[in-house]
Amino acid sequence: MPKLLIDNQEIQVPEGTTVLDAAARLGIEIPTMCYLPSAGSGTSCMVCAVAISGKENLVPACATKAEDGMQVDTRGEEVLAARRTNLELLLSDHVGDCIAPCQMADPNKANIPAVIRHIAAGDTASAAELLAGNLADIDGAKPQRACRRGRRDEPVAIDLLLKYVAAHAGRAATAQASDAPAGHRFSVHMGKLSETELERFMVGISPDPQIIPADPQAGYTHAEAAAEAKRCMHCDCRKSDNCKLRDYAEACGAKSAHFRTTRREFIQNLEHPDVIYEPGKCIRCGLCVRITEQEGEPCALSFVGRGFGVRVAPSLDRDISQALQKAAIRCVEACPTGALAMRSKSNGS
Ligand code: SF4
Ligand code: SF4
Structure with a gap:
């Protein structure tokens, strides 16, 4: 049973235990991306790098066996700098938006793509739940100006869709924001798409022009709102709230x-x-x-x-x-x- 020191805390573990598991027994969390207990380790991301005294290079904690007398450092300056560099290398060719352009532009950072999916599914109550701020004062003008579809033909009519939600939610409520404010979190933005990328993105999306309400005073009917919602390209990342890359990048700066x-x-x-x-x-x-x-x-x-x-x-x-x-x-x-x-x-x- 090897006995070792991890961040100056002593622990004895069964033969064959990895440094990652030994650290976990002490309550020390080492980030991992390519390792899962049920699927093993790929030792490709090196996000779990740790320093071991006497060894020149950092080693992956997920694939290094605990040895008697080992002294492991999981959070020293050198380790954190290497972790940050490894994450930046993983991010260097990452393509995608953590947050859709419309949500980024919304002053309340409401999850507008998800709101639009609820409208398309006819679930106005759930759409209202996701909207931040007072439904009576809802204003979709800014997110509508940022809508990616606007580069293609006309933006999704976000302002009318949000007003539709406010009018049909059955209550003039002050709903809670669905996410932490997106503008304050680490975010990747892929920027302008090429014409070919935009073309491919449009596959399966309604090609119709923006829907004008038959009665402009009354706003969208259910059918009109659902039809307009189907014009949305859904630019958001579906894992924006549970992406390890995003979480670790934020934690490491x-x-x-x-x-x-x-x-x-x-x-x-x-x-x-x-x-x-x-x-x-x-x-x-x-x-x-x-x-x-x-x-x-x-x-x-x-x-x-x-x-x-x-x-x-x-x-x-x-x-x-x-x-x-x-x-x-x-x-x-x-x-x-x-x-x-x-x-x-x-x-x-
Ligand atoms: S990042 Fe996701 S898609 Fe890519 S290899 Fe890992 S599990 Fe598969
Ligand atoms: S297409 Fe949809 S998800 Fe993309 S920016 Fe416009 S409203 Fe938002």
Whole structure:
């Protein structure tokens, strides 16, 4: 039974215990992205790097066995700087918005894409729950000006949609903001999309022009609001509240633009009925690859290509729906970023 010191705290652990697990027994949390107890370690992200006295280089805590007499430092300056650098490298080619342009522009930072999904589903009460501020004073002009669809033809009529929610919510309530104010959190913004990316983003979205209410005084009817809601491209990341990359980057003070590389293409893969796959957010941690293998998926996910071009894709040239027949939920839960996310969740998607 090796006895070791972690951040100057002594612990004795069974033979074969990793430094990560030994630290956890002491209540010391070491961040991990490519490791899960149920799927093992890929030692690719190096976010769990720790210093061990006598060793020149930092080592991954998830794959280093505890040894007798070891002295481990999990939070020294060198360790935190390396962790920040590793996160910045992971962010260097990350493509996607943590927060949709409309939500960023909204003074209350309300989750407008989720509000719009509720409207499309006919659930006005849930839409109202997500709106911050007094429904009587709702003003969607600013978010509407920021709407990405405006680059394509006309913006989604956010102002009319929010007024529709206020008029039909059944109460003049002061609702709670759904998220922490997005402007105060670490956020990645992918900026302007190319015409090709925009074109692809529009697949499956209503091509109709902006809906004008038949009675402008009365505002949208249910049918008009639902039809306008279907024009939304859903630019938000469905994992904005539970993305390890975002959380750790914020905790470490990482900067998304510190290392600049060639931006990957923005692709939103909707082949699976329940899952969105965005390869531009993938950090190639390998968790989904290992999980689809474990689950015996006939077209398991695998790494395709080499070097910087390596990406995760289904084997046998199949599509994502065939690769994630049994393992979809496990893969989405394991994915440390928004690369794999559920299309339908409580936020109204
Ligand atoms: S298309 Fe939808 S999610 Fe994107 S900015 Fe416009 S309203 Fe927001
Ligand atoms: S899709 Fe997610 S789980 Fe799979 S390799 Fe990429 S980041 Fe990891």
